[in-house]
Amino acid sequence: MSKDLVVPEKLGLKARSIDLGGYIQGFAQIFEGLKNWSIGIPLVLVFFALWELLPRLGLVDALILPTFSDTIKVLYDLIVSGKLLLHVLVSLQRTIAGFALSVLVGVPLGLLMGHYRQFEKISDILVQSLRNTSTFALMPIFLLVLGLGESSKIAIIFYGALWQILMNTISGVKSVDPIYIKAARSMGLSEKDLFIKVILPASFPSIVIGARLGAKIALMVVIAAExxxxxxxxxxxIQNAQYNFLIPEMYAGILTMSILGLIINYLLVWLERKATYWKGDLSGSIH
Structure with a gap:
């Protein structure tokens, strides 16, 4: 007498497949990250060691390049006193304001230029001319027109960060699968819903990449503008310390700028990876 096998479906349970490929890929990414850190950290330590030894051994004039330990001491004193923090906050406020404006202008404009090819053709000459003009070369014009106040600095940051965001948004829109757009239109979606529900989500990873590159440029431009x-x-x-020959303070400011840029970059890289992973999930669900 044969017995029926009890399978999960008969018990009202749904069998779930384990995505071993996803787990393997995840572990591979972790291993690759650890490998990069294991190489990168020693290189940074070697750099700091050379920074310490060159002036200490007299190979470099300590007045021009103070030791790393002296720079760290000065940096610590500046942080404790709150003097450096005030300047950092001011720079961040300007960077965020200019960067936010570049996103508010660059993303919608990029969506329109990427989707409406005729609009892109009309505006392409102007856009290409402006984006290939150095931000630093235009600084005198910004200062002449807007003065020495906050508006000129924010405008310079906006101009510098805009083009990476705009061009990556255009690229992201153009890479959207036409099948998705045709399917959305066949379902009766309006142009507004098409942008919100299809084009914007599908091009979001490219927009994040543009935002990361734009943020890096914004941070460089704000230092020059200030x-x-x-x-x-x-x-x-940094410049005031150099003028007054406060060299350890100058290097402390430069080191702070590097650390700040590194933190912002890694935060945006993390967001970029999240956006790319989300796009993969979306593609899988559509197919």
């Missing part, structure tokens, strides 16, 4: 006609900010702090 060195011209500013009375606060990290760029002003």
């Amino acid at each position: 060195m011209i006609g500013a009375k606060s900010g990290l760029g002003f702090f």
Whole structure:
């Protein structure tokens, strides 16, 4: 007498397949990350060791390059006193304001240019001309027109960060699978819903990449802008220290700028990976 096998479906349970490939890929990414860190950290330590030894051994004039330990001591004192923090906050405020404006303008404009090819053709000459003009070369014009106040600095940051965001958004829109757009239109979606529900989500990873590159440029531009006609900010702090021959403070400011840029970059890289992973999930669910 044969017995029926009890399978999960008969018990009202749904069998779930284990995505071993996903787990293997995840472990591979972790291993690759650890490998990169294991190489990168020793290189950084070697750099700091050379920074310490060169002036200490007299190979470099300590007045021009103070030791790493002296720079760290000065940096610690500046942080404890709150003097450096004030300049960092001012720079961050300017960077965020200019960067936010570049996102608010660059993303919608990129969506329109990427989707409406005729609009892109009309505006392409102007866009290409402006984006290939150096931000630093235009600084005198911004200062002449807007003055030495906050508006000129924010405008310079906006201009510098805009183009990476705009061009990556256009690229992201153009890479959207036409099948998705045709399917959305066949379902009766309006142009507004098409942008919100199909084009924007599908191009989001490219937008995040553009935002990361734009943020890096914004941070570089704000330092340069603050060195011209500013009375606060990290760029002003670095240049003021150089003018007054406060060399350890100058290097402390430069080190702070590097650390700040590194933190912002890794935060945006993390967001970029999340956005790319989400896009993969979306593609899988559609197919």
